[in-house]
Amino acid sequence: MTTPDTPLLDDALGTLARTIPGATALFHTHQLDFCCGGKKSLRTAAAERSLDTAPIVAALQALQAVPAGDGRDWQQASPAELIEHLLTRFHARHREQLPELIRLSRRVETVHADRPECPTGLADHLTTMTEALESHMQKEEQILFPMLLRGFSPMVRMPIGVMRLEHDDHGVALARLVALAHGLEMPRGACNTWRALVLGLRTLREDLMEHIHLENNLLFEGLNHAQHSAESVG
Structure with missing residues (x-):
């Protein structure tokens, strides 16, 4: 499980979706609403679905480490x-x-x-x-x-x-x-x-x-x- 001070947990889903390429596909996989529910933090949204945040945070951090592709920012x-x-x-x-x-x-x-x-x-x-x-x-x-x-x-x-x-x-x-x-x-x-x-x-x-x-x-x-x-x- 993640610790309370894990980076990204208190960032809004909408912020993560627009700043980390590939985050939207990850959120779709976990059924996290980053559009209408974009102001909720990852911590709050995951808790509402009883999701373990550790693999989600790890996946987001891995996406951050990938150089930007050819897709439009x-x-x-x-x-x-x-x-x-x-x-x-x-x-x-x-x-x-x-x-x-x-x-x-x-x-x-x-x-x-x-x-x-x-x-x-x-x-x-x-x-x-x-x-x-x-x-x-x-x-x-x-x-x-x-x-x-x-x-x-x-x-x-x-x-x-x-x-x-x-x-x-x-x-x-x-x-x-x-x-x-x-x-x-x-x-x-x-x-x-x-x-x-x-x-x-x-x-x-x-x-x-x-x-x-x-x-x-x-x-x-x-x-x-x-x-x-x-x-x-x-």
């Missing part, structure tokens, strides 16, 4: 570059993912309704998620992102606050998705459609968590720091 990106990445990598991707996942889940629920591990209710839940996420993305595309691209203004605080609250709602929806899909475990003897569904749900979960992480912990936090710096100079 979005922490160093400008707001305009990060917004473009969010639009092309996540907004467009979610619009492709969700309709197909709804189609697959309806098929699985129809064909395998007699199996106890059937994700009953998943298609309806994904439909609700799609509507909420589409509304959220349109608010960003039509209101928040254009405001940010014009430069920081105190007026952005309110839409950012709304987006953060909706991110929390997306986190709750993801947790419900995982429950309906029985932990995203692959059922024994699953047909190709069911396998494609589970794999697609896993990808959606990782993508949406990464999406929220980049907004909450990089884009929004970066603007907060810029605001505080401007106020201190003024």
Whole structure:
């Protein structure tokens, strides 16, 4: 077990996710929420899941020792570059993912309704998620992102606050998705459609968590720091 003064334990998950390349994949493995729950410390989040922090800390320290790869460090990106990445990598991707996942889940629920591990209710839940996420993305595309691209203004605080609250709602929806899909475990003897569904749900979960992480912990936090710096100079 780790000792109380072990480095990294009291760092926020969001901070670790944005400063240690590869940390997000590690957190996915341990089901640690670094996006909506990004302000929780590693110690607190691990305790809530009854996880031994020693191997997690060791893995994070190993990742810190690895030289940076060729992947883009979005922490160093400008707001305009990060917004473009969010639009092309996540907004467009979610619009492709969700309709197909709804189609697959309806098929699985129809064909395998007699199996106890059937994700009953998943298609309806994904439909609700799609509507909420589409509304959220349109608010960003039509209101928040254009405001940010014009430069920081105190007026952005309110839409950012709304987006953060909706991110929390997306986190709750993801947790419900995982429950309906029985932990995203692959059922024994699953047909190709069911396998494609589970794999697609896993990808959606990782993508949406990464999406929220980049907004909450990089884009929004970066603007907060810029605001505080401007106020201190003024």
